Structures are given as structure tokens and as C-alpha cells.
Amino acid sequence: MTEPSSNVRVRGIYATALTRTLLDAGHTVVQASPPIQRRFDADLPAADHDAAVETGPDRQGVNVAGDPDAVDAIRELLVDTGIDTLAWDDPAPVGAVFDGRVTETLGSGAVVTLGETTGYLPFRAVDGRVDEGDTVRVQVTEAAAPWDDDRPLLDTGLAVEAGLATLVHGGEGVRVAGRDDAAGRELAGLTDLLSTAPPAGWGLEWAHDARDAEMATLEDALDRASQRATALEAAVDDAGDPEPVRAVASPTAGAWIWFGRESRFALDERRREVTATMPGHHRTKAGTTAASAGVDFVEALCADGLGEEFPFDVVADQFGPTRGRRSASATGSRRATGSSSARPK
Template identity: 50%
Template sequence: MSVRIRGVYATALTALLENVVQASPPIRERFDADFPVAPAAATVETTGDRQGVCVAGDRDRVAAVTDRLRGVGRDTLTWVADLPRGAVYAGEITGTLGGGAVVDVGDGEGYLPYSKTARHVEEGDRLRVQVEEPSPPWADGRPVLDTTVRVHGPLVGLVRGGTATATGPELADLVGTDPPEGWAPDWGRASDDASLDALDAALDTAGERARALDEALADGPPPAEDAPHRYDDGDSSRWVWFGRESRFALDGHRRAVVETMAGHHRVKAAT
């Protein structure tokens, strides 16, 4: 099963993991290899503070990748995300801040920027939200929420209630699969380099996820009647934090591909 990797650990983790897809241009150049532009079963993305990565996607692939990363060093620590990427909740606003609102979703608190909702919100309001950006357990910030429901995907995502745009890969009009009714495609950058079969497979997978979300939302109670409430579990999401020993081990994996100074990943994590 495939994995897409981004961030400061990308070179080391590309050397460490198997079935890497949608590699960035620098990675393709360093490895002197053509990586498939195919749907990814899981994504590995460096956290904003560069202390570790978030692994999200298919449950089995996420578990396998996390187990592999856990073996990098004795001080590699892992957590299951309390609020996974893409999870959908009925939440209640418990406080308002300068740029957004704090929302209790039952499994924890999230932060809803005012720019992520079309309505005026205040304390006590109940509304449906989705986890847009999970927050690592070692950070102080809350996960970022959005009132727009999406299916996330590096090649193509889907937006519930969205409007189709003219932007997209040249092959988009030839894709045989149509998005479910009420959903609009949101094509990713990598889609320009993907084959027709890859685009079709990605849209088909996203469509299955969208239909599952439609069913979960239709079967669940309105937010006003039952909040907090979880409609959908979202993607399997786990956090991986790399300690000192682990970062030196990752230096070794990177050094096998490209010249790397000692402490490279420690320096990157500190900047």
C-alpha cells in the first residue's frame, strides 16, 4: 500500500519506507528515480514545529508506517490522534477568541476560525464541524475545525456542497468516474502528472468516502439536538515524535542518499 511523504524528514523517510508515491521534484532528483503518481493509502507530513510527523489515511497502512517509524530509535514516541483528520462532529461553542471560537466536540476541543464559517457564532451555539488540521499532543494549539465537509486527498478531494471549477488536470474531462451528487472535485497539484487510471481510481476512492459521509450525516441527529456528537471517525491519524537518538538515525538514512551533516535533523527541528 502506498504512502506520500512531505516535509523536512522526506528524504530519510523515503529511504526508509516502501511504496512511496507522488514524490516531490527534489526527492525524485535525489533518488534519481521515477516515483509513481498514484493514489496514496497514507500521507506522512512533517508537523509545523518540525518535531515529528502526522501519519494519516488508511488504518492498516497508517499502522504499518507508524510501526516502521517507531523502530527508528528508542526515543521515537507515537500517539493516536484524539481528533483525527477529517472526523466530523456536532459541537458546542464554549468560548470565543479574537480570531475564532473554541468548540467542544466531545473527544476534545477544537478551534474554529471565523473565516471557516459563514454564520455569526457565539458561546452556546451548536454546529457541525470537521477536523481540518489535527494538532500534535506535544503542542499547545487546538485542532483547526471547518464547517465545510471535505474528503481529503492529495490527488483529488471532494467538497460537500462545493461548486466544480474549471481548474484541474488536462485529463479531468476524460475521467470515467463522476463525483457523488452534491460533491465537487478539488484537484491537487500532483493530479497534473497522474495517469487517467490513477485519476479515476483516486476519484472513485474519494467518492466512496463521500457517500459514507452522506450516510453518516443523514443517520445522525442535528447538532441542535445532540451535541457533542461524532458523526464520522475520519482518517486513521497518528503522531510520531522523534527524539535526539531518532534524529541521528534519520541522518543516517538521509546520508545513504545525499551528503548529510551530523545533526541535520536536529538543526532542522530547531529552526
């Protein structure tokens, strides 16, 4: 049985290889960056997206987020990248609402158990004070990878995203992400001409890429966001008072894909089908921001003579790993679990 195709937005260091993979599988890649548009002889419209694929922490893999059916199809596609590709369903995807219990308070926020995982609620996102044992209704605003030490970031407000349109409960008017420019102001003005409008009590924020979208695409995005907002508001109302620990609603789904050594070499091959790619491209770009910039420089400068072997000694000398050097993932963050090992699922 053929999987239904989806509109997918792709960003990050794996964008070229994954764009090739998604197009070959019958999906449509939308809102492509200028470099991707130049590399592909394909229709890459500025349409709304069903799912977004973005590079995860430490560039070790990608996050897939969006409509549940689209996320499932993309997860199944990408898990076949290589023998050492690993995949997880996200127990706390962006947009999910939980009734949780505060288990610990830290310097600037609280740890909240959500059931399968825990999240981090900054005190700035709370009206008043929360203490250990308190019950809170929270929404996930930033997901956390299973191979990273961070917890999902939480908020006590409500918002829903549907591709190019995000609705914020309690917000007012229309905002456009990105700098205040003529295109953004024009988009804000055009919103009044659309045949649909946000539900009462919800403010609208357009994504930066909405500047290039057609009116029909904007209407579709706003209509989907409005439907999700109405459904989310109804689910929260039906749930009544917070009652931990339970999931209240999840308008979207999420998945995490981790690429091992062989998988990154396989992605190198996919990228090489499209454009000049040095051996070890993705392994090197995953190292540091400086390494990523260096790869771009080398490929732009030496496109016709990159060789066929991965220059491991040169890459290791320049960008690591080196003995005694601590990896970025080991340092943790203010949302970290306090352990250098991955969070158990």
C-alpha cells in the first residue's frame, strides 16, 4: 500500500540529502531555502507544510513534527536510512497539553512530571508561585531529543501551530515573525482580506515564510490552525480542573531520528547525487558550527576535486574529538536532568 504524500519543510545540515529522500518517496518539499531551490530541478512550492523536519541537538539527528499521519510516514521512511539509524516517538511533542505535578524546584524553574517523561517549567511562565507537589496544566513549547539531557520546555499558556499560522490563546491582532519589513506589514494587512478568521480570543502569528505564500495557502493554514485551536480549547474545557498526571490533548505528533556513522555516510551518498559533497560531509558538519562552516567553504572552493576517502585525521585535528575534550552534550543546560546519560524513556 502506497503511503499518502505530505508537504514537508526541511531545515538544517541534512536538508539536501533528506530533500532527495523525501522527493523520491513522493512527498512534496515546501518552503525550501534558496540553496535547496538552486540544487533541485523540482517543484518546491511556497506552500503550507504538514510536517517539519529540523536538525536536532548537537546535529546528531532530526526532529519530525506536525500532523500525526505525516509524522508517522516520514519516521518510517527515514528509519531506513542506515543500519544504525534509530527512531523514537516523542512522548511530549510541541503543542501537547498535560496535567502534571511539580516534583522539584530549581533556581529558575520547576521540574514537572508528565507521565512518560518530565518537563521544565520556567518560573517566568507562571502567574504566581509553584512549589513541589503542586498541580499544573502545561503545554510543551520546545521538544527534547531522547539522546540529549534537556527536558521539554513548558508553558502555562496555550498556542496551536498549523504550518505557516500559529494561534495564541489570549493574544490579539496579527503579528509576523521576523524583522519588521514591508513584506511583513503587507502580509499583516492582507490577513483582513482572507475568508477565514481566528476564533474569538486567539491572536495570530504568521511564520516568516508566509510572506511568500499565496492567498489560498494562507487561508488553508489559518483554517487548519483555527480548527486545531477550537478542538484544543474544547479538550481543555472538557478536562475540567487540572488532575495529575495525565495527557489532556495533543494536536500534533513528533518523532526523533538519530543518525549513526553508517547512516551519515549513506546521507553523504544521497547528497552527492545532487551536489558536490566531500567524504564525511555530515559527520564533519555535526561536529561544531565552525566545522559546518568549514565544510561549506571546502565544497564551494573545491567542488571538482574532493576525493573519495573521508579525511579523518585532518578533520579530527581541526574539529575533534580529542582526548580529554568534553562534548557539548555532556555539559547539560538549565533544563538538564543532571546526568550525562540520555534520559530514560
